[in-house]
Amino acid sequence: MNINSSIGIFDSGLGGLSVLKQFIRFLPNESYIYIGDTARVPYGNKSPETVAKYAAECTEFLLKRDVKLIVAACNTVSSVALDTVINVAGDVPVVGMIKPGANAALRATINNKIGIIGTRATIASKSYQNEIEKISNVKTVSSYPQACPLFVPFVEEGLQNSPAAKILAEDYLCKLRNEGIDTLILACTHYPLLSHLIQEIMPGINLIDSGEHASVSSLRLLAELKLLRDESEKFIDKPDIKFYVSDLPQNFYQQAQSFLGFDVGTPELIVL
């Protein structure tokens, strides 16, 4: 790997495109390889062993393409299989979602009540809760976890702005609102697409997008390793991204457009 190598990002499906978007925002001059394991999505309700096996396969795929950084965009992978990714990656640095997200939430909260919404697997793993407990030495923080299993299929169907999504969000979030949390971790890559809705239900709340903070952590890591490309003086119209998917979902283009805001072209179908 060298300064011109790509940054590799993988996710169980298309949710990780919200993480990729944050990377492009802060590191527009890098090139990216994105894997969406769309043939085996979702990971959120599978066993840790199976998730670890899939994560290892995605990592190996990226390593063959000489990436300089591996980003486990999937919160489920980050929660239950990050050690596997790190082991497989060897010398290549790895960034997950939990540490950056938990850190950002701790810095943002004032009343020390942090909500966490994610898939059943992420919530059950207690990954965010444990990380918050580990790093909050002087603060006594209460965590309020809430699994929101239907948010992913709603986003996948493009129904994130529907009246039903609003009622569903109200149902999922009313308990957290009643607890008086002031900070909410979006512990699933799909959820940033619901942030407008969530903000409406809980005005004034700090929404933590783990992908945003993972991208800034990666920027720092790569800068310190002298592995960042030069900042171009000129604007680059189209980010340099190569997309791989293990299955081509019917509405891939609309989903990708709504995640990224631009046309991603045709992804390459792969077998992992």
Added chain:
Amino acid sequence: MNINSSIGIFDSGLGGLSVLKQFIRFLPNESYIYIGDTARVPYGNKSPETVAKYAAECTEFLLKRDVKLIVAACNTVSSVALDTVINVAGDVPVVGMIKPGANAALRATINNKIGIIGTRATIASKSYQNEIEKISNVKTVSSYPQACPLFVPFVEEGLQNSPAAKILAEDYLCKLRNEGIDTLILACTHYPLLSHLIQEIMPGINLIDSGEHASVSSLRLLAELKLLRDESEKFIDKPDIKFYVSDLPQNFYQQAQSFLGFDVGTPELIVL
């Protein structure tokens, strides 16, 4: 200067606290020196010569305190006096608001229509328009500048959520909305406090907070210069910030609280 030196941030008044907030978000382990030149605020309607003189004095004050980076948080200073700051700063790196903000807007826009709202001085200087033109090599971008002189006093008075602020914002922004812009640069440090209101008037628009992107640019710069402190494993409850003001406004504490979300203690009164 060394790795433990502070990051120096200066502004004409308290608006720069919104920039400081972004620095704390991404660089919580650094120490900061903040100057608010509250005795001579606002800079936005003064001549470029006077603004340059004041900016030089703020820079000299920070240099005496051995800072490792100087951040011109004020968009007016960044627009008309950044060269002065760079000259006075000598070997100490300087970050302004224009380049990071213009770059972020160019990356965010899809329909290539970018609105810019700021003080009369910032808008008249055409700083953002010129920077966008300079760096947008492949894109043809239209800029829509709009001075919003009353936004600053509304925020200073703590009236950013009042019905009058809403009517005022509607007046200022309706032209930009009719132009169909999809991206809006908040080219004044006070405006992030109005972002909720602006988002309400222009739903779905990309709001660009130059301070956010200036903080990430600074992170990169300091990382490459090996001047970043280590990331602490443990959470630091209270950021290490020393506040200096040239006058103590009556409602300083409420304003600072609403900018930063935490109590800043008593600032030190200085003569610049």
